[in-house]
Amino acid sequence: MLRNAMEPVPKRTPIARLLRALARVAYRHAQSGRDLLLAAAAFGHNPPKFNQCLNRLECRYGRSRLWSYPPVVGFALSNYCNQRCRFCSLDLKQVTRRVVLPVDLFEKMTWLRYVQEIWLSGAAGDSLVHPEFARIVRAVRGTAPKSRLMVCTNGLGLHGENLEATEHLDYLNVSANAASEPTYAALIHGGSFRRLLANLEALAERKRPSLAVHLSMVLARSAVPDVKPMIDLAARLKFDAVEVYRYFPIPPVEGALPLSEATHDEPDLWRAVRQLSEYAREKGVGYLVAGEQLAPCRSLNTAVTYPGAGGCCSPWSNGHISIGPDGEKAFSICCSGVSLNLAVDDAALVDFRKVWNSPRMQEVRRTVNADDERQNNMCWLCRRLERADYGSKSHLRELAGRKRPSIAFTASDDPIAFPLSRVA
Numbered sequence: 001m002l003r004n005a006m007e008p009v010p011k012r013t014p015i016a017r018l019l020r021a022l023a024r025v026a027y028r029h030a031q032s033g034r035d036l037l038l039a040a041a042a043f044g045h046n047p048p049k050f051n052q053c054l055n056r057l058e059c060r061y062g063r064s065r066l067w068s069y070p071p072v073v074g075f076a077l078s079n080y081c082n083q084r085c086r087f088c089s090l091d092l093k094q095v096t097r098r099v100v101l102p103v104d105l106f107e108k109m110t111w112l113r114y115v116q117e118i119w120l121s122g123a124a125g126d127s128l129v130h131p132e133f134a135r136i137v138r139a140v141r142g143t144a145p146k147s148r149l150m151v152c153t154n155g156l157g158l159h160g161e162n163l164e165a166t167e168h169l170d171y172l173n174v175s176a177n178a179a180s181e182p183t184y185a186a187l188i189h190g191g192s193f194r195r196l197l198a199n200l201e202a203l204a205e206r207k208r209p210s211l212a213v214h215l216s217m218v219l220a221r222s223a224v225p226d227v228k229p230m231i232d233l234a235a236r237l238k239f240d241a242v243e244v245y246r247y248f249p250i251p252p253v254e255g256a257l258p259l260s261e262a263t264h265d266e267p268d269l270w271r272a273v274r275q276l277s278e279y280a281r282e283k284g285v286g287y288l289v290a291g292e293q294l295a296p297c298r299s300l301n302t303a304v305t306y307p308g309a310g311g312c313c314s315p316w317s318n319g320h321i322s323i324g325p326d327g328e329k330a331f332s333i334c335c336s337g338v339s340l341n342l343a344v345d346d347a348a349l350v351d352f353r354k355v356w357n358s359p360r361m362q363e364v365r366r367t368v369n370a371d372d373e374r375q376n377n378m379c380w381l382c383r384r385l386e387r388a389d390y391g392s393k394s395h396l397r398e399l400a401g402r403k404r405p406s407i408a409f410t411a412s413d414d415p416i417a418f419p420l421s422r423v424a
């Protein structure tokens with residue numbers, strides 16, 4: 001007999017619930033068995049693979065004190081930049097001390113050999129302003145021969161020894177952001193489109209076939225007409241892919257793009273950008289729009305998805321080291337916008353387990369996916385935060401005021417969900 005469509009859907013019977021729970025447990029154990037076999041096969045000759053299997057197991061069973069290292073780690077090599085993108089939150093006026101990470105730090109971090117994907121770039125600032133960028137790349141490659149070495153740069157510093165060092169990289173994203181001089185000038189101050197193009201040509205000449213090169217652009221309104229020319233540029237230089245990012249508007253600091261440049265609320269515009277995937281396919285260029293792969297691309301970032309783990313895996317799988325405007329170094333686990341920041345020094349980064357298994361990290365792992373979300377302000381906020389809506393967080397402020405009075409807000413309406421803490 002057919003059920004009346006207006007009738008409420010019946011609740012699952014206890015037997016159905018039991019069967020579902022059993023299926024979940026069986027699936028989880030099957031995945032874990034697979035990981036154990038893979039870990040055994042990788043033991044001794046492929047440290048990153050061994051580590052990732054262990055990490056998946058530890059994440060799946062919600063362990064808070066870990067044997068494994070994060071499979072993805074990023075280092076901002078500097079806290080400053082050689083250009084000013086008008087969509088970037090890096091405000092050089094606030095940088096009181098220009099600081100770079102020391103080369104010998106990279107020579108000492110032997111644990112990096114376990115990391116699958118090492119980013120020698122991150123957060124705000126450009127890595128290629130580091131006077132010893134090439135030495136760092138060589139040092140990390142020496143320590144971590146089986147890891148994927150990744151860099152994201154504006155491309156201005158891609159020449160000379162830095163260009164030579166790309167032979168040790170596996171993945172290079174150049175944030176070109178524009179494919180023509182006028183668009184570049186509208187979006188970027190202090191750079192040089194000509195220099196960028198010359199560097200890209202030189203890279204195309206000398207790059208090893210195994211190095212994947214992507215060109216990326218932030219989809220501010222002025223950049224929309226450049227998406228197709230960017231695909232043409234990538235095709236001409238035989239690069240792998242073009243990536244189009246969502247633009248997260250920044251607070252209105254001096255020189256920042258106006259809010260009218262934001263495009264996140266315009267489905268027609270995004271549809272038109274997505275439709276260029278056919279064109280990219282024809283040109284043999286990979287095409288990624290807002291993280292979605294629309295034309296095939298041989299090299300992607302590691303997607304850290306752990307079957308059977310459930311919830312957010314960041315506190316197990318990710319580590320980012322950044323340098324603040326006063327030169328202070330911080331460790332975080334995600335770029336949620338409300339991310340945990342642990343003050344760290346070089347010694348703690350060398351003896352990384354001190355940071356990775358610090359009391360605060362263990363607490364985050366215990367609470368990130370807890371049924372009772374009240375245990376973790378940071379993740380509560382992250383799950384409600386619309387990063388594109390930088391200008392008006394009033395709804396969030398109101399909600400937090402009612403439900404989470406312990407969350408404070410700064411004058412710029414940014415939530416502070418946690419105190420800055422120091423690693424013991």
Ligand SMILES: C[S@@+](CC[C@H](N)C(=O)[O-])C[C@H]1O[C@@H](n2cnc3c(N)ncnc32)[C@H](O)[C@@H]1O
Nearest residue numbers: 087088123124125126152153154175246247248
């Ligand atoms: C912060 S940058 C750091 C690395 C390097 N300086 C660079 O520009 O490639 C990392 C990436 O974020 C992008 N980005 C910067 N500001 C953004 C924003 N407001 N919304 C979305 N992406 C942004 C940049 O274009 C770049 O590809």
Ligand code: SF4
Nearest residue numbers: 081084085088125154
């Ligand atoms: S090059 Fe990167 S760090 Fe520099 S201003 Fe642009 S987005 Fe920001």
Ligand code: SF4
Nearest residue numbers: 312314334336379382
């Ligand atoms: S804030 Fe919490 S929920 Fe959000 S990405 Fe980070 S760890 Fe995951």
